Amino acid sequence: MGHEFEATDVAEVDATPEQVWDAIATGPGIDSWFMGRNEVEGGTGGVVRGAFGGYKPEYRIREWDPLEKLVYGSDPAPDGRKIAYEFLIEGRAGGSTVLRCVTSGFLPGDDWEDEFEAMTTGNELFFRTLVEYVTHFAGRAAVPVTAFGPPVGDWPAAWARLGTALGLSSRPAEGDRALDGVVYAANDQTVGIRTADAMLRFIKGFHGPLVASHHVFTPGADAETEEKTWSDWLTRVFD
Incomplete structure (x- = not known):
């Protein structure tokens, strides 16, 4: 049966668009709030690679608009499994930034509920960590x-x-x-x-x-x- 999903997280952060972009579009930036070790080959058609334990995903960059928009995602697996991340950045007067993250994809099988719950709670933590990072540690690499x-x-x-x-x-x-x-x-x-x-x-x-x-x-x-x-x-x- 499977399950198609889409979730949106939004926050206004006390950081510049440049600081937010560095956090989401560079390997050291992603290392500082997501999970495991990451590297980025920037530009449309580039790749975001991760390594967390034995899990080593690769995501193709579909849109690369510095300081404004970044979209990357996995290719569909034979069973239809896929995931994509879309980040939208909007600078505000006074130096703050609104960051919107949309996570979407498809989980295959009839037992998708437990995986979806784990993914949802995990993504909630990751987004909160991203907000904490650009608010309290911007410019530093973890x-x-x-x-x-x-x-x-x-x-x-x-x-x-x-x-x-x-x-x-x-x-x-x-x-x-x-x-x-x-x-x-x-x-x-x-x-x-x-x-x-x-x-x-x-x-x-x-x-x-x-x-x-x-x-x-x-x-x-x-x-x-x-x-x-x-x-x-x-x-x-x-x-």
Whole structure:
């Protein structure tokens, strides 16, 4: 059966169109708010490549209008699966910018609901992280950090355990103070924390583990070292 979808996110941010464009149209920019490691071959017909664990998607750039519009997406798979991202940028008087992101595509099969829920909650976190990035870290490039924890069998208990590890009395909620920062996003499957030098994100993995998908802005940060540190942390908390 499958499911065709389209979702729109909009925010006015305290950043210039140039800063927003750098965030969405360059590898270091995307590294600083999306997931995994990314590279961009700019221009219409170019490619956006990602790497997150063993997942390595490629998206063809369909529209490239610097400071105004960027559209890229995957080619349809044999089963019809596809996804596309459209970013629209509108500068405002006073230096702010309105950013609109439209995510659309098709999920195949009769069991698309769980994947759609995971994608929807994940995209909510990614857009919120993009807004936090251009608001608080514009012009800085992050080291993307990806670490996988042990398999989780009881998710309500796991989220409560995460809260305890962060010094909270319950599951993290938006506005909570944790790790010398603030929880800027929280939904059923994700938590995002902004500190002075990082955005730390915890995501319910689609196939079992809790995933740390962080962005570290500390000068000299090393991805391999950070990933081992967070992998060990997840094991201590959830094993």
